[in-house]
Amino acid sequence: MNGKAFEKSTVIVTGAGSGIGRAAAVKFAAEGANVLVADLNAESAKEVVAAIEAAGGTALAVVGDLSDQQTIDRVAEAAVDTFGGIDVLVNNAGVMDRMSALGETDDAEWERVIGVNLTAPFRLTRAVLPHMLAAGRGAIVFTASEAGLRGGAAGAAYTASKHAVVGLVKNLAVMYRGKGIRANAIAPGPTLTGIQVDARSDAHGPTVVGGLISATMGRMATAEEQAAAIAFLASPAAGDINGVVLPVDDGWSAV
Template sequence: MAGQFDGRGVIVTGAGSGIGRAAALAFAAQGAKVLAADIDAKGADGVVREIEAAAGATAIAVVGDLGEQTVVDEVVRTAVESFGSVDVLVNNAGIMDRMSAPADVTDAEWERVLRVNLTAPFLLTRAVLPHMLAAGGGAIVNTASEAGLRGSAAGAAYTASKHGVVGLTKSLAVMYRRQGIRANAIAPGGTATGIVVDADPAAHGPAALGPHFVNPGRVAQPEEQAAAILFLASDAASDINGVILPVDDGWSAV
């Protein structure tokens, strides 16, 4: 796929670490101009420096909470002004819940997880769509999860948020396929991203999930997830739309 993203403007959220960082670096290596969005300034600035040092490519960072409309507006405005277009949007930023069962989810946990994992991708997609439509097309790749395919891979808030990402992806694919916009998602299994789950093992949720929360496959590297994101965003996937692609060493097949 060498050079196939030459000159294309790409937004990657959660780009400061994990899957987002790997995706940002991979797009840049393929010639893309990358906007790295993250709430962590050190992470976002760090990946921009890596891109500029390794690829000599164009990269910029926008720091802020993507659950806030003002930050979303800044991300899209900066990308359009800097790159001239947004050809690819990767909605990757996300947070885990506390593996809480529905009866134990607090309002704060529910609202924060849904805001980051589902509302933020919606807000960014809504803001990017007018630019993609005006350009005659674009690719959106969302990061869903094994938790978006089943009910036994996380707590209630995270599971609901990732099922929502699946629904948003499929709705986008149907609504805009005639306008040249493709929307797909990856559903990662266990991946070495460094995310720590702040859960009480004695609480009902973690205890109930204990016998079932088993990843029968190996733990993936972020670069493996990034490779799937690049494929779905590429011209090689030109007839792939509305797909939720498990990247999980067969976990979803168990």
């Protein structure tokens, strides 16, 4: 992109304290956006804000668990109260499952993964939509996953959550395309983010999934490569792109 693609725009990035979210927050700030850094970890969120400000950008941290409606409300309200509106929402925050097959997935694993990966972005998008509708424009980008495109990239809970995110993106695109709002997603393949998977070595799911992943995946992407794709989908350059799930996976989805 040439110049400041997001000059004076307000961008919310969830899970912005590390990994893809951090890279996206830094990218948007470098392109001129006011960035709301939403994350569960206060220290990480404040470090990202400090890094953005040190580079001459503008950012604000909101700390809390996005599975809590009160945190959702604080994120949306802080963006509007501090920056005057919301132009872009990046629903990036997510958690991995334990690569468990359905028969070994307990309620706690299922509910946590679905709550963070699906219910939280649903609620935050619902909270942000009135502001975008009032402005007559907006871009929403979700971090889906390779696991939203195939059945052998994660456990039952994570796979179900990311397939549901894909459906949510497509429905949003259809429902609000006449209102100036676009919804898209990236589907990252393996990415260098430091996320650890707490898989049980004696479980059935990790044994199956591990073999499939190692046999078919390409190289590991960087968080910055994923962030670049997010920024593109949110940018005016992608003005006619709506309802797309873009694999960023070195061709893994083509195998």
